[in-house]
Amino acid sequence: MKKKVAILFGGQSTEHEVSRVSASSVLRNIDSSKYDVYPIGITKDGKWFEYTGSIENIENGDWEKDEFYKNPNGQEILFNREVDVVFPVLHGLYGEDGTVQGLCKLLGLPCVGPGVMSSAVCMDKVYTKYVLENFEIKQAEYVVVNAFEYSKEKEKLIEKIEKELNYDVFIKPSNSGSSVGISKAHNRKELEQGLENALKYDRKILVEKAINAREVEVAVLGNDEPMAAIPGEIIPANEFYDYEAKYSNAESKLLIPANLSEEKLEFIKNEAIKIYKILDCAGLSRVDFLIDKDTKEVYLNEINTIPGFTKISMYPKMWQASGKGYSELISELIEFAIERNNI
Ligand SMILES: Nc1ncnc2c1ncn2[C@@H]1O[C@H](COP(=O)(O)OP(=O)(O)O)[C@@H](O)[C@H]1O
Ligand SMILES: [Mg+2]
Known part of the structure; x- marks a missing residue:
């Protein structure tokens, strides 16, 4: 019998649009001989709908206006356990951060990707640092700024950042x-502007020493015996890999394999698996590194537990280069979720 899979898309984060594109790609390529899909859209204000219209409408956002194919039973599908497994193709807060994972856990539904604790820690860049610094994983030096402290002693914090970083x-x-x-701040004025801007999104800000770096990413897949694909490299079109460089600037390049020696590639793969295990990841994660161009030192940048997942995103492309096609990858992720849920 075919397994029933809920594909969650959209969501309440700043990455709502990116999620729709990732989910459309999953819907177009999921193996329909094995799975029956239940696409469930989440609006930016947190309403859940089952959506049975076209994939194009999911991709371009028109699904929200499509009253005919939009049913307000999105959450019921989960609560009534009408599906066997949930694939949250959601990026960022309220999707990749342990919240949806917690909902699935309460309902006893297998969910693709890491569980509650792992998702929450990986989502939070400061907590990722706190955990990994106990395991001798190299990370950029940093200072944490909290909104309340910033409002009370801005000068002192700025001086601390300048002195330490x-x-x-x-x-x-x-x-x-x-x-x-x-x-990225090159001086005090930009630092103040940057902090004030970042404080619009979170009350906890990470300030990190900039590394003159190459950016190398590793796709990790699996539960107890995770595997790493061939690492890839990003060559951003802008000064750093900002939103525009990620999604609109065709000049940004992806290189697979990363232009590194066999030895270095192997080292980075092992480092990625080590980090994946420390953070108790499951299913999948993309582990991103910064390699100092001068010292060649490898620094962990961040872990994405639900990385960009269009057919041309880095995570699936690195598996493609390692011999695992996109549809096969989706099937494996679903099966890993079911396997993990049994324990
Ligand atoms: N310490 C750093 N040194 C150099 N570049 C960095 C550093 N931190 C981030 N960047 C640049 O900023 C981009 C976005 O930062 P990242 O921590 O990956 O955030 P996000 O979760 O939004 O992807 C990176 O891809 C890289 O280009
Ligand atoms: Mg990143």
Whole structure:
């Protein structure tokens, strides 16, 4: 019998649009001989609908206006356990951060990707640092800025950042994705602007020393015996890999394999698997590194537990280059979710 899979798309985060594109790609390529799909759209204000209209409408956002194919029973499908497994093709907060994972856990439904704790820690850049620094994983030096402290002692915090990190620095909302709210500061004025902008997205901000780096990403897949695909490299079109460079600038390049020695590729794959296990990831994650162009030192940048998932996104492309096609990858992720749920 075919398994019933809920495909969640949209969501309440700043990455709503990106999610729709990822989910459309999943819907077009999922193996329909094995799975019956239940596409469920989540609006930016958090309403859930089953959507049985066209995939194009999901991709371009018109599904929300399509009253005929939009049914207000999105959550009931989960609550009534009408499906066997949930694939949250959602990026960012309220999707990749442990919340949807928690809902599935309460309902006893297998969910693709890491569980509650792992998703939450990986979503939060500050907590990722706190955990990994206990395991000798190299990460960029940093200072944490909290909204309340910033409002009370701005000068002191700015001085601390300048003293400990010096310029340039990256300013990131702790819970961010797709580079939203992230900026690079080359001086005090940009640092202040960057902090104030980042504080619109989160009350906890990570300020990091900028590394003159190459960006290398590793796709990891599996539960107890995770495997890593051939690492890939990003060559951003802008000064750093910002939102525009990620989604609109065709000049950004993806290189698979990353232009590194066999030895270095192997090292980075092992490092990615080690991090995946420490953070108790399951199903999938993309582990992103920064490699210092001068010292060649490898730094962890971040872990994405539901990475961009269109057919031409880095995660599926790295598996493609390693011999695993897109549809096969989707099937494996669903089966890993079911396997993990049994324990
Ligand atoms: N410490 C750093 N040094 C150099 N570049 C960085 C650093 N941190 C982030 N970047 C750049 O900013 C981009 C976005 O930061 P990242 O932490 O990956 O956030 P997001 O979760 O939004 O993808 C990275 O892809 C990279 O181009
Ligand atoms: Mg990133």
